[in-house]
Amino acid sequence: MTVVQDGPYRFRIEPSGAMRVPGVVFASRELLSTADNAIGQVANVAALPGIVDASYAMPDVHLGYGFAIGGVAATDPRDGGVVSPGGVGFDISCGVRLMAADIDAADLAPVLEDVMDGLDPAVPRGMGRGAVWRPSGREELTGILTGGSRYAVQRGHGDERDLLRCEDGGAVADADPGQVGERAVERGAGQVGSLGSGNHFLEVQRVAEVYDADVAAAFGLSGDQICVMIHCGSRGLGHQICTDHVRAMEARMPRYGIEVPDRQLACAPVDSPEGRAYLGAMAAAANYARANRQLLAQAARRVFRRAAGARLDLVYDVSHNLAKMEDHDVDGGRRRLCVHRKGATRALPPGHPDLPPDLREAGQPVLIPGTMGTASYVLAGVPDGRAFYSTCHGAGRTRSRHQAARGVDGRTLRARMEADGIAVRASSWRGLAEEAPDAYKDVSAVVEAGEGAGLCRKIARLEPVGVVKG
């Protein structure tokens, strides 16, 4: 495999073997060197039937299930294009929601501990347990799977204005709850409105630096302002859907004459019963994840109103694990493509018709959750964005959970963060240790590379004031 640098922050993997298109990695040399075991996966994805243009990787690329986390690939259904659950990931529609408070850091300081003590019991989290909303029966769960944040708002959990600031208006079309298996439904029923574990979190943050005041203002952000960032996904429901549909596709691949370099890249034509079934179930999980973030946002709003007298307005809600049917210009023609983004964020450019009117001039907000205890970023899509208007999604691991937990004790880590002025409410010491910042890449380097590669631009940097950890 030959990897050559062919631009600033841009490397090219020449097609070889089963590759139908080249690979393109947007990264600095340093970031690339921390992810060399994922480059083979970028090359493998280039072998998917119907892939268009290139197999792309974002600056935070790292090893994933079959398809690298940080990977972007678009396929053309009219050219035998496939959809691969591995190209979306187990945590379907995992994503980030950012809310801006009407108070600044100085206003929050005297009541920070009250806010954190309010959030602690109000944000269900950790493996398995707890949920904000227990659906009363199949009808309510179906509403969530079909309507996402929109259904949650209809049921009184939020306001109409929230939906304007959600990707897809808060609900993905074409969800098919009938393709969500019984086991996925059972797992999902008890977890509506819960954070989960791992790198999922709810953080109280401060706007530490603004790089573009006009665009920040359009997003509703200004210096020193307090924000709340929520990072979570579709919990056991999305996980079970991925498992079920990978299995179903694996069994059918020989019949479609599809061969892939890695079994974990199981896939089916977009226009096939298996492809449509997965996309319908995936959309249902995407709506579940959005309702999940909507409900946790409401929980945070109640606490902020009570403990700080503050209001939280939605900045944006965007997923970083999803496949979407989108129209793109390729080789001078307009084509409808199935765009897989796994650990990659859609970043629509200024003027894009899918943006709400009040964000159209600024471009789409892109929300980058940093590693626990470090910075997070707000970015914006740029004109002439690359990789089907995509950019990075976060820091990306460099050390395994096991290695991270061996390096530091959770209590020590908490004490270190509290000494740095960050309030911490953890759900387990082991879980906290697994998320030690030194087990991750430097999110600032990732963002610099994304900007340098022409994928996005920086709008603001946020720093944590309080961490509620899954």
Next chain:
DNA sequence: ATGTAC
């Protein structure tokens, strides 16, 4: 990421 392995 995940009732951290059917």
